[in-house]
Amino acid sequence: MSIVRVAKYLIVTAIVGIFSIVSFAQCPARPVSGTLVKDPYTIRSQDGTLQADLSLGKSVDEQGYTHYCYQYQAPKSVVEAPTLRLNPGDTLQLNLADVVQDKDASTMRMHHAAAGQVCGDGGTATVSSTNLHFHGMPIPPTCHQDDVIDTLIQPGAPAFNFNIKVPADTPPGLYWYHPHVHGFTEFQVNGGAAGALIVNGMEKVRPEVKGLKERVFIVRQQYLVPWIPGPYQLSLNYQVSLFPEGPAPFINMKPGERQFWRVANATLQDFMPLQILINGKPEKLELIALDGYPLAQPRRVETILIPPAGRAEFIVTGPPAGGFGQFSIGPYDTGPTGNPDLSALLAVITPVAGNLPDDSPSISSDGTSGATAPRLKWSDLGDVKVTAERKLFFSEEFGGTNGPIQFYITVNGQQQKVFEPDEKPVIKTKVGAIEDWTIENRALETHAFHIHQIHFKLMEVDGKRVPDTDMLDTVTIPYWSGTGPYHSVKLRMDFRDPAIAGTFLFHCHILLHEDLGMMHKIQVDP
Amino acid sequence: MLVFYISTVLTGNAPAQDYLVTNDDSFTNGVSFYAIGSGSALTFAMEVPGPGLGIGGGLFGMSRVVAVNSGKTQCIFAAEAFTNDVFWIEAGSGIAGGAATGSPSDDGSANGIGLAANPQYVYASFSTSNTIATFQVQSGCALAFVSDVAVGGLNGGVIDGMAVHGNMLIASYADGSVESFTVASGPPVSNGDKQNSTASRGGNTYPNGIDVTQDGHFAIFGDTSTSDVVEVSDISSGRLTSTVAYQTHSGISSSNVLLSPDQTILYISNTQGDVVTAAFFNKNTGVISRGCTSGRLKSYVQAWSYLGSMVLQQITGNGGGVFVAEFGAPSYIAALNLSVEGSKCTLKEAAGSPTLDSYSRGLLSIGRFPPRSY
Numbered sequence: 001m002s003i004v005r006v007a008k009y010l011i012v013t014a015i016v017g018i019f020s021i022v023s024f025a026q027c028p029a030r031p032v033s034g035t036l037v038k039d040p041y042t043i044r045s046q047d048g049t050l051q052a053d054l055s056l057g058k059s060v061d062e063q064g065y066t067h068y069c070y071q072y073q074a075p076k077s078v079v080e081a082p083t084l085r086l087n088p089g090d091t092l093q094l095n096l097a098d099v100v101q102d103k104d105a106s107t108m109r110m111h112h113a114a115a116g117q118v119c120g121d122g123g124t125a126t127v128s129s130t131n132l133h134f135h136g137m138p139i140p141p142t143c144h145q146d147d148v149i150d151t152l153i154q155p156g157a158p159a160f161n162f163n164i165k166v167p168a169d170t171p172p173g174l175y176w177y178h179p180h181v182h183g184f185t186e187f188q189v190n191g192g193a194a195g196a197l198i199v200n201g202m203e204k205v206r207p208e209v210k211g212l213k214e215r216v217f218i219v220r221q222q223y224l225v226p227w228i229p230g231p232y233q234l235s236l237n238y239q240v241s242l243f244p245e246g247p248a249p250f251i252n253m254k255p256g257e258r259q260f261w262r263v264a265n266a267t268l269q270d271f272m273p274l275q276i277l278i279n280g281k282p283e284k285l286e287l288i289a290l291d292g293y294p295l296a297q298p299r300r301v302e303t304i305l306i307p308p309a310g311r312a313e314f315i316v317t318g319p320p321a322g323g324f325g326q327f328s329i330g331p332y333d334t335g336p337t338g339n340p341d342l343s344a345l346l347a348v349i350t351p352v353a354g355n356l357p358d359d360s361p362s363i364s365s366d367g368t369s370g371a372t373a374p375r376l377k378w379s380d381l382g383d384v385k386v387t388a389e390r391k392l393f394f395s396e397e398f399g400g401t402n403g404p405i406q407f408y409i410t411v412n413g414q415q416q417k418v419f420e421p422d423e424k425p426v427i428k429t430k431v432g433a434i435e436d437w438t439i440e441n442r443a444l445e446t447h448a449f450h451i452h453q454i455h456f457k458l459m460e461v462d463g464k465r466v467p468d469t470d471m472l473d474t475v476t477i478p479y480w481s482g483t484g485p486y487h488s489v490k491l492r493m494d495f496r497d498p499a500i501a502g503t504f505l506f507h508c509h510i511l512l513h514e515d516l517g518m519m520h521k522i523q524v525d526p
Numbered sequence: 527m528l529v530f531y532i533s534t535v536l537t538g539n540a541p542a543q544d545y546l547v548t549n550d551d552s553f554t555n556g557v558s559f560y561a562i563g564s565g566s567a568l569t570f571a572m573e574v575p576g577p578g579l580g581i582g583g584g585l586f587g588m589s590r591v592v593a594v595n596s597g598k599t600q601c602i603f604a605a606e607a608f609t610n611d612v613f614w615i616e617a618g619s620g621i622a623g624g625a626a627t628g629s630p631s632d633d634g635s636a637n638g639i640g641l642a643a644n645p646q647y648v649y650a651s652f653s654t655s656n657t658i659a660t661f662q663v664q665s666g667c668a669l670a671f672v673s674d675v676a677v678g679g680l681n682g683g684v685i686d687g688m689a690v691h692g693n694m695l696i697a698s699y700a701d702g703s704v705e706s707f708t709v710a711s712g713p714p715v716s717n718g719d720k721q722n723s724t725a726s727r728g729g730n731t732y733p734n735g736i737d738v739t740q741d742g743h744f745a746i747f748g749d750t751s752t753s754d755v756v757e758v759s760d761i762s763s764g765r766l767t768s769t770v771a772y773q774t775h776s777g778i779s780s781s782n783v784l785l786s787p788d789q790t791i792l793y794i795s796n797t798q799g800d801v802v803t804a805a806f807f808n809k810n811t812g813v814i815s816r817g818c819t820s821g822r823l824k825s826y827v828q829a830w831s832y833l834g835s836m837v838l839q840q841i842t843g844n845g846g847g848v849f850v851a852e853f854g855a856p857s858y859i860a861a862l863n864l865s866v867e868g869s870k871c872t873l874k875e876a877a878g879s880p881t882l883d884s885y886s887r888g889l890l891s892i893g894r895f896p897p898r899s900y
Contacts, residue, residue, distance in 0.1 A: 337798045401583030
């Protein structure tokens, strides 16, 4: 892809846009900073089906930030990026229309889908084209399900239908959905196009959460010009945290109340060391699940590092009466060539007695109580025979800001190259394979490895077995300092599920890196 | 008033005032002028809008703005990579006098247009078309396109850094190779010495920004790399010779280099190391030895992550330190003060640093006038 096209588009639409606000405000107004944080609007499946119509719109706000929004017509008003809530075995029927009005989009032609592989409207991808990735979901990489290689939805075209059967063995937990058009993912996610998808049943696997009030928090990040390093804003459920320049958002809890928090990192590139501080001291959180997969046992931790695209689900005990809490993230060193990830106060937690106006449902109300606890998918992965081992590595070449800045993920022994939509898969395997992938980071910047369709088991870090071999779909690999061995992880990949046969992607989930080609295809043959 | 002020500087009617100039490299592009004051203070004077458009970034080793004395006239030339032009400002005019384009195929929109100049000619390296265009400097700093020449690295790399000294023009390519040209007749003619730099043969490094000693004895290359590499080539024969590589173990990716007026100090902008180094330089032997390195610059955690080019605070002695471009949105200009005692030195960011370059969204290149004497 041409980096300069990205640059040109951004200069045209973002920089100029700052001074000439787009007149057609398609997106709903976002919450005022310093106010009560509310959960996203939730759509639940009924009688085994969740049917919803979403439309992707676009606006530019008074500060010049471009908003991309998933709009949904709720009974009282249009809401943004609703939480999709399903049971294992349910069907998701989602119609997505692209209603972005962007006169500059025609200047950003990218690529044509390969002949014979068109899904959706086909044609040329532009910054206003879209599609949808159901991040973490173990569903087929096929058209109308979770294909992002060939699916293209064009502005003004009829709504595209996603028709997805959630496998009955899908682990309960927090997943998320976001656009994934190569070259443009960053722009739309930067604008806020991301929402939560929850598979019910956590209380059956981790009874610790049963009866607790549930909160869903999505952390987003917005840059004025996402491809240029610079100041950014973090938001919690679309409420920008301006602290200390402005009042922090706030969350009300009953004094000492225990709640089940489900937090998604939907930022472009922010590695988030998350903490809950009670009266200034970090609370021991009860970690329940990571990346939508319940832990084998809950863990008590003070800090949870959530990489971009990662999720954490944990039990929080609110501050006592008269006390105060803080939902904060610490700074994170992404390396000499990484962007600064700063500390931030996402919200203050206020103990409030009595019934709260923002009461969220408790975890037992998801309609699946009483069912038998499922045997978790992939739970045997630590004990099965490995059929293949591979080594991959991240690397970067920086000669300038626009290029050649090449971001590579490479299978060891192959030529370093950036992703092209019409490339052939760099890895081929078969349904039934169990593979150990060692992934090194040879760059001076931390990366976040993600693979579609499956979770993997974290086996080793820097060559040493980890005490907690968690199932993840996104993992942090720290930067190389310039001397000594590269940091690495060993991941156990499970390709046994025939449902994931096909071609899909693995990449860095720093979205600029993904858009610039730090991504490749894997083909899993039936 | 400012126009008058700048003009009087050049006509000798007022106390000399030095200016730092930026190529703001924004979509609505321009050149910003800052008065260089005592104690490394920068005071914004004005922004002169350019007629074209910038791309907001590009290769680190390219100089997108240069200032030269053309007769009695002080000229500032700035590149605009989106519209592929070079515009000129006659200092004191307060406006862009015009813009020149090369041939229709000259294109720098991917990674920028680099500039190098002498009083007679401006050379523009177009990173996309891989061409060097020659423009003749005319009255009032106007540029007239002469011709262009196709260039390219030994390994397919695009034109990157460029410096002109006397009758030599030296270029680096983003693939590890370097080449020199003669410009005795204006347009560059290759000297047939294209070669891979010594350090680049080991991979993970390639020459980027270039400076040349006053007597034309040595060409110095700052390398883009995963460590800090600077290479020196003896060019006293009029051709490049095999480079000698140095590591000062002080930063990462030493993409831009700048010699002090007295040639005792080599300033190194570590574009990914977020620090600036002052290494000791022996102008007789070309040997570089370890000097001192600044701390991580103040703006790093706020708004940017790359360093761009440098200019000298003073055009005498060891320069007294440098100003360095801090790429980002917004962009800044940091000031670093140098002190030397014997074989030791200290390079520290000034108290009032950095200065916001409010018109820029992709600052990589800065210049100064009057420029260094060589």
